[in-house]
Amino acid sequence: HLADEWRVSRNTVVHAYADLEAEGLIFSRVGSGRYVQPLPPPSALPPLDWKDRLSGGANLCAPSLMTELHALVGTRSALNFAFGEGGPHTRLKAEFAKGIDPLHILETSEADYLFPVQGHLELRGWIAEWMGCEQVTSPAQVMITSGSQEALQMTTAILANPGDSIAVEMPTYFGALHLFQSLGLHLIPIPMDGEGMRVDVLEGILSRSRPRFIYTVPTFHNPTGTTLSEARRRQLLALSEKHGIPIVEDDAYRHLHFDQEPPPPLKALDRQGNVIYINTFSKVLFPGLRLGWVTANRPFMERLTRSKELSISTNTFVQHALWSYLQKGAFPAHLEEARRRYQRQAAVMDKHLSALVAKGVSYAKPSGGFYDWVSLPEQVSPKELLQEAIRQNVVFATGDLFLPRETEQPYIRLCYSYETEAGIEKGMRILASLL
Ligand code: PMP
Helix, strand or coil: CCCCCCCCCCHHHHHHHHHHHHHCEEEEEECEEEEECCCCCCCCCCCCCCHCCCCCHHHHHCHHHHHHHHHHHHHHHEEEECCCCCCCCCCCHHHHHCCHHHHCCCCCCCCHCCCCCCCCCCHCCCCHHHHCCCCCHHHEEEEEHHHHHHHHHHHHHHHCCCEEEEEEEEEECCHHHHHHCCCEEEEEEEEEEEEEEHHHHHHHCEEECCCEEEEECCCCCCCCCCCCCCCHHHHHHHHHHHHHCEEEEEEECCCEEEECCHHHHHHHHCCCCCEEEEEECCCCHHHHHCCCCCEHHHHHHHHHHHHHHHCCCHHHHHHHHHHHHHEEECCHHHHHHHHHHHHHHHHHHHHHHHHHHHCCCEEECCCECCEEECCCCCCCCCCHHHHHHHHCCEEEEEEHCCCCCCCCCCEEEEEECCCCCCHHHHHHHHHHHCC
């Protein structure tokens, strides 16, 4: 138990039962109680050797620290600075539920089972309009995917073969990193500074090699929080045009700015159709929706459609639900409310971090998104700090998760989107005392 005293609280017992049930060791019968799961009868034959049966790609999927941390948040209600999502206290899910009529959706979605593979037509039209750029005017340029992660997965598989190289900001979003590594891609790291990707370094690299594509999170980057300046956006596009290399723009945090709007998406500056633009409803609504989208020009969209056909379509019920919710018209106000909330939460985090600067901590104040990328004093090991923090019921991500090699980096990523202001106060006091 993680409390200071050795008192066994009722919660501890409840969590222990939940853990045992999650592992399939016990089961419950309504109105009767909990029972130990009987063991299956022993088999005369040896168990299947799964390791031997797995594909090369499956063997390349390393277990992630994030899965372990998720379990701590789920079963022990640890204070969560680890995950980039809105917390349970946000009203968004309730507002979303109020805006939809499940029975009506079921009737219509059943009738509409075979949407076009690209997804719900009006929803795609709404997205094209919301993007507000002259490069994207028609639903034909938009495909709805099962979260932006699926979009990234399909896009990567279409553009690169195992063993190929791609250019990637370092550090980068760990979900992309795992995906690229599982596909056996060679990553060419592009360093970053306060203005985002070092496009000058990329320029040097492109004079010597030709990656299959360039992956970037240009706005409120995960994990560093930085935003690529407009000048660099133009330089990046010029390089893509000069060398004929596609850009995969992952813009998950664009709409979560605090004050000033960020520079336009690369897609909005894209004259030649080189940019494949990916975004998601996970951050502006909630990740359980599993709805994201891709915007691309026709040749790529045609190829993507063939890929998407392999999984038939994105959940049509949920697409209808989102469309119904959007039609009620409350989304802009909800989004504005979410921005203000994240801004307040970021300010609380900032207050605590700025007090730690004198102790050798450094960070750059974000102007949107979910993250503070924090550099620790030399003598502090992020992994040890995490172990200590877990004992005190606080979780965060260590910096090595966002880099391809297992070398320890002096960084941690603190996410302020999940906890309330009070939760951030409490968690940061614990981290500060540990530091
Ligand atoms: N891209 C980035 C940069 C992200 O941070 C995330 C979520 N952490 C995703 C993609 C995946 O989002 P989704 O839930 O839409 O799959």
